[in-house]
Amino acid sequence: MHMSTSGFYDQMSDYYHLIYPDWPNSIRRQAGHLDAILTEHCRSGGRQLLDAACGIGTQSLGLAMLGYEVTASDISPKSVERLLREAADRRLSLNGSVADMTRAYEHHQRQFDAVLACDNAVPHLLSDELIVQAFEQFYRCTRDGGCCIVSVRAYSGEPRYDTVFQPYGIRSFQDKKLILFQVQEYEGIQYNVSMYFIEDGPSPCPTYVMKSRYYAVTVDKLASLLRQAGFREVVQADDAFFQPVLIGLKR
Numbered sequence: 001m002h003m004s005t006s007g008f009y010d011q012m013s014d015y016y017h018l019i020y021p022d023w024p025n026s027i028r029r030q031a032g033h034l035d036a037i038l039t040e041h042c043r044s045g046g047r048q049l050l051d052a053a054c055g056i057g058t059q060s061l062g063l064a065m066l067g068y069e070v071t072a073s074d075i076s077p078k079s080v081e082r083l084l085r086e087a088a089d090r091r092l093s094l095n096g097s098v099a100d101m102t103r104a105y106e107h108h109q110r111q112f113d114a115v116l117a118c119d120n121a122v123p124h125l126l127s128d129e130l131i132v133q134a135f136e137q138f139y140r141c142t143r144d145g146g147c148c149i150v151s152v153r154a155y156s157g158e159p160r161y162d163t164v165f166q167p168y169g170i171r172s173f174q175d176k177k178l179i180l181f182q183v184q185e186y187e188g189i190q191y192n193v194s195m196y197f198i199e200d201g202p203s204p205c206p207t208y209v210m211k212s213r214y215y216a217v218t219v220d221k222l223a224s225l226l227r228q229a230g231f232r233e234v235v236q237a238d239d240a241f242f243q244p245v246l247i248g249l250k251r
Helices: 005-012 023-041 060-065 077-089 101-108 128-140 219-228
Strands: 048-051 069-074 095-098 112-117 142-151 163-173 176-187 190-199 207-215 232-237 245-249
Touching: 005 077, 005 207, 023 060, 023 112, 023 142, 023 245, 048 060, 060 069, 060 077, 069 077, 069 101, 077 095, 101 128, 112 128, 128 142, 128 219, 142 219, 219 232, 219 245
Parallel strands: 048 069, 048 112, 069 095, 112 142
Antiparallel strands: 142 245, 163 176, 176 190, 190 207, 232 245
């Protein structure tokens, strides 16, 4: 049985950075790529951003380092708490709060030059109706000439077996070694994820397992849903980021 999305990321908040072999470098690299996308596509002329699925800050922190005025929100309270700690450690000024992306405008009640939802966050919404609801909220949060940037996995190019095993490797964490891997179990167009963190040490080894669920929505379907929510000139960039990126403009 999978837990709620907020519960999944609450439990993941202390460990999420271990998914990346070098999280600080990933923060800088992703910010550089997103900055290039924003420079090319955002026409509102400003640098005020909403990261509507900020997690522990992989995108928000790097963009704040580049001088963007970042407002960040996430459904996971503990992830937002960690984001704010990480920002304080880096002497970065950004606003962080807890909000479901399907209520982004209701929560923030303002507009931005760009709205981001990266790192496959949107497929946690398990139906087209919920995704459109989120995209409509993103649209209301976007200034004229501004853009929405969504990065997701390329599900259409992936095999959908009953069970998929994805290793992440061995990481050092708090004077321990952790073995990381993910198990995906497909049920039609949705799948359950179990994320395993195993401490390498004397037997029995402590094991932490976090579970969630995703909708394996294709990039083409997401582009259609962005248009349905009001965004125009929706384009896909496959080589601009570590995942396929959709960019929609508000005219």
